[in-house]
Structure formats: structure tokens, C-alpha cells
Amino acid sequence: MSPNLYACAHAEEFPAQALLRIRTELASQPVAILDGRPPLEMVCSLNRQTRLKGAALGMTRLETESISGLHLLARSLETEAAASAVFLECAAHFSPRLESVSNEYACACVLDITGTERLFGPPELLAERLRAALASSGLRASVAVSANFHTACMKAATTRGITVIPPGQEAAALSRLSLAALNLPIDHAETFAIWGIRTLAELAALPESDLVARLGPQARDWRNLARGVLPHTFQPIEAGFSLQEFCAFETPVEQIDSLLFIGARMIDCLATRAATHALSLASLAVQMQLDGAPVYQRTIRPALATIDRKFLLKLLQLEIAAHPPQAAVLSLTLSAQAGQSSKVQLGLFAPQTPEPSRLDVTIARLKAITGEDRVGSPVLEDSHRPGSFRMESFAIANSSSAYKPVESSSVLPRMALRRIRPPTPVRVQLNDLKPVAFRDREQSFKVSAAYGPWRTSGCWWSTEAWNTEEWDVLAKSSSGASIACLLVRNCTHNRWQLEAFYD
């Protein structure tokens, strides 16, 4: 059995990294993350550019504001949680056995990479690939590989880049590290400082029995840590897969373009993560916290699951444009449901149909022009009410499962109605209870033939009751034009309306 081998990935300054992962426009700018309640906020994380400007951890807001050109962002735990999920998800591609060793300001995990040489090559190669995968997700991390769990953790937390410690060389690899790497309690750290012990090598050189006699049994663990021999029971976690991205804004955002700028990056991250699992995005839920208004929620469902970023961004843009938020946006959350990558089997002799993804965008644009409920397929209601129908969203049905209408060649052409919505009220002249003339707002008509009445009624038990009398009427207008139309009398209110023309 091969000896255990662990790889630790450690992302320092995680509050800053998590925010800059979404806010890519600030990636090359000096950024400091403030944590705490106003006005007692302090810098909890910063990037390299900020250090070069003279800022440091623990500075107050007032001190940081005195440094010119510094971008101050508020810490967002939701963003860090989303970034942490991405971090673990990336690591899970290399080993199913993960243990999280994150702390308040750093995200770290240890992978059990025992026996992965045949999959990923030697540990150096695996470390490089792990670091590259994290970098592609927008996270910068250092990686250390060791046969000892704690050695890998300490080395990854204190050095940059990739470190591979050969088995048996743990003590040598840790020898130069400061005693601070052990996170000792303050009183014991002071004791070691008084003794002149500053590095792990010096601690490892102390006799174990004397150390335990003076500092207690925990001193044995510290010494073993410094020698790189402290054993560890691996406690693997289940790396969940949830497609969610969150971004909180430091100032409320009112412009849709600014939202889309962030949304594009979030969609990009979601699509990339789904693609790594050979999945696509089946739906995209948009949630926005608004300034003094209820939470904004919309869901985008493309006809086919896709990872086409431009297409999803266009749908998001059209959705937000059609339903703009009622107030400034404080935070944006995008959650996606994963779906199987769609495959469409085209037939050589199958008729051409609109491309589903393009049709989605077209329908969204049509809805933006005419209205949400004005575009779709008509569906006849199961009712005797004349002209009743409802609109359903248009989707290209699979020809094998689609409803087959009556063979059209066997259907004789029928007189079609052209509805007047809303119907025009008319004044009707009756003779022997039959219409003989009628008049609307513009002109008068003389009836040459009237067929009817066709009486219909229904829903008497509800407020949508109807009781009408229909007449098919042939008439001539005062200008001499012949028309065939449908006159309807509302029997309840005894009102006549011109409902439709036969055309």
C-alpha cells in the first residue's frame, strides 16, 4: 500500500479574492476590504496593489481613506460562501476526498491524493493543474504536497506557489517557518519568545519530556507539528454542487447596464462550472435585493439547456428590460439549475424550424415590444363561450409527439372571422325581432339578410356569466360596401355589439 499523500490548496486574502472574482474590473486596482460595524470598520483583507500603496491589515476606514486611489469594499459573506463553493468544487475534480481547513480570512482545503498518480501524473503535475484550475475560476492559491496532513497545511499557508515535500523531508521543509505558523496561544507564544525559540526547527530540537513537563501535554503536539510527524484522522466532506453566484454592491445600482456587467461575469462563472460537470444551464433565477422594495425575482427558462454565455446574457438583458426593478439594486444573486446538454436530432427531410435558442431571444424581444401576454400560441378553451381562448408560450413541439390537426386537405375552406377587440357598440333597428339596420360611430348599414338568432349562455353561477344572441348579418354600408358580420346582443343588458367581420 502506498503511503498517504496530501495536497493542500490555500487561498489567502479570501475576502478580497472572492469579491474581485466577480468584480473583474477592479482586479488590477488597489482594493481593501472593510469588515465590522460602521464607523468601526477595519481592513480585513487587501490585495498586492493595496500593500504597495502602504495600506495594512487592521487599518481603520479613516486611515485607508487618507490613501489616494484606494477602492474600499465592504466584506460580503455571501460572496465568500459562493466563492468557497467554487473553490471546493474545483478541488473536487482532483480527488473525491476533501477536508476543509478554512479560517476566517483564508479558504483552504486538503485533498487526499493518494494513488492519483496514474490519473494526474506526479504530485508536481497535479499541483500545477489544481492551481491552474483555481486560477481559471478567478482564485489565486498556493499548493503544498506532503505525506503529512499538517505539514501540507502549514507549508501552503506560509509559502506562495507550489511546494512538493518528499516523504521524510517534512522537518527540513518546515525548519525555517516562523513559530507563528502553529497558531500558538498568546501566553505560550510569549514563553517561546522569552526562551528565544523563533522557528519550527528550534522547537523541534527541544527535548520532548522537558517540553511536556513545562508546557503541558499539548506541547508534544506542537513539537510533532514542527517535526512534521503529527498524525491526523482525515475527515472528508461532501463537496456540494450548487450553481449560485452572489454579488453585493457597495452603493445601490440603478443602471441596468451596470447590473448586466456583473451579471455577465456571473453567468460566465456558472456556465464554466456547469460545463466542467458536462452539464448545461436549464434555468436561471435572478434575485435582487432592492433598496426599500420587495425582493425582485425572475426566472429565465431557455427552450434548451445551454451554456452559451452570450445567449443567456441576452435573455437576462431582455428579461430585466421587460421587468425593470422598482428600486435601486443592493445585491444580485444568480442561481442556475443544471440540465443535460441538449442535443437535437435533425432529420434530412424534416422541415426547417426556428433555431430554439434564437427563437427564445426573438420571443423575448417580441414580448418587450408588444407585452408579456401578447406573444404565444393560442389554445382554445374548453368552453362554449364564443371566442374564448388563452395564450400559451410558444414552443416548437417534437413532430412525433405534436398534436396532429385534421388533415388540412380534407378541410374545406371556411369563412373566417376577424374579431373586433374590444367589440364596437352599435345601435340596431329591429323589425319583427330581426335586425334590419344598424349604425356604429362612423357609418350606417342596411341589413340585406340576417341569420339567427343563435343563443348561447353559460357560467350563470359565476361573475363571468354570459347570455348572448348572435346574428350572422349581410349588410351594405352607406358607402355601398357589402359586409358579412357578426352582431351580438347581450341579453342581460340588451346591448348590441359588432363583434366580428366574416372575411
Added chain:
Amino acid sequence: MPSASALRIQIENALERRFPSALTPQPRTILETASTGIPEVDRLLDGGLPVGAISEITGPVSSGRTSLALAFLAQRTSEDRVCAWVDANDSLDSESAAANGVALKQLLWVRCKNQLQGTKPIERPDFSRPVFSRLDQALRATDLLLQAGGFAALVLDLGSTAPEHAAKVSLATWFRFRQAADRTRCSLLVLAQEPLSQSSAAVVLECAPLTAQSANQTVLGGCSYKVSPGRLASSIKTLSIAGQRKPPAVEWSATGAGQREASA
């Protein structure tokens, strides 16, 4: 003595700079057509309405324009094709469409609406603006659908739009529609009261009402309509020795609601 073909080649070579292929008849472009579902109209059009071109069906109210368009859509949807109806005045009757055999699931219906509805009343109502607004929506929707491609037929229903408003649509718009319809192989049917697209239309049919039939003097049994070609593309026109003559008008009839119930 040179043969006729040699003589022709000689003349063509001489005139090549000014009149290329002067004596060679131009190859006839045969437009693909699709049946309208009405045999009389198909005979008139030599097969049906052209695919990838604009066809205009014009006429007054009750002249059978809508019935003709629905019959055409019924044919196209029965072939598992997808069609669209851009309704400038929201006048399509879905029951009539279903009764004519249109597969409603394969029909995308765009119902333009008056954008001024719901706004606060103004002192002097501007009746022209809503019409333009609906017309503008219909044109934009048509443009989008034509650009999207994949629709076998698209009906732009301007049948209830006043001719003076519809005539203001620029010829450049119709030309763009023609190009897009040609590229996406879509039959664009324009229902209007008067011809609008002029030279961009491959076919213009003028419809007129003829007579109405009644059954037992109690039921409107159906109507007869007259269809005459207002303009036909050169490929559809019947060539004859006497020259290109406009084909005569044809009559066709549609059954009414009473006949429908009787046949059912």
C-alpha cells in the same frame, strides 16, 4: 451561308459591350411555390403562393382575405412547419383558425396592442398615434421573425389598418422584408386593404366578395369570393404567343358555421 446559331453568336459578340447576351433569352427563375389549399387559387397561381417572397392579399372587409390566409397556413402547418401571424389589430379568431385546419401549436401569434391604453386621458385624443403605434409594433415584429428564420410562413395582418396609414410604410422596409424572406425561405403574406409593397411583392391578389349562400334561409351557408391577380411575378405568369396576359379572375367559396356543424 452561316447558320442561325453562328449568326446569333456573331451578333452577340458584336454587341457584347453594350448588351451582353442580347439574343439569348434570360434563364427563367422558377419560384418554389406552396399550395394555398384552395384549388382554384392554386391554378391561378400556377401551384400556389411563392416561397421566399412577399405575397399580398388585398381587398375590402369580407372579401375572403383571412380565410385564404388561414387555408394557406393550414397547408403549411400540416407539413409540420412553423408559422407566425403578426396581428396589427389583434383580430385573429383562433376558433376560425382551428376550424380551417391550422395547427395552433405551430402558430406563433403576435398580438400588437395599443400602447396608449391605460395612460391618462389627454385633452385632445390623437387617433392617428395608436394606429401608428400598432403598425410600428407589427413591422418590428415582422422584421424580428424574418431575421430569426425557420418560419415557413408569416402573415402580416394589416387588414384592419386604414390604407392611408399602411401606405406610409416605406418601400425600403418592404425591400428589406423581401430580402429577408428570400434568405430564410419564408412566405410572407401581407393582408391589407390595398397593395402596399409594390415591386417588392411577387404576387398581389385582389379579393372581392361575390355572393352569400344560405341554407334554408335560416343559416349563413357560406360565401363566394373572387380572386384576381393584381400582380404576378414573371415566373408565375403564363407565357403565351400573344404575349403576357393577366390570368382571369377565379372564384372560390368558403363554408359558413352552419355548414361546419352539418359536416361535423
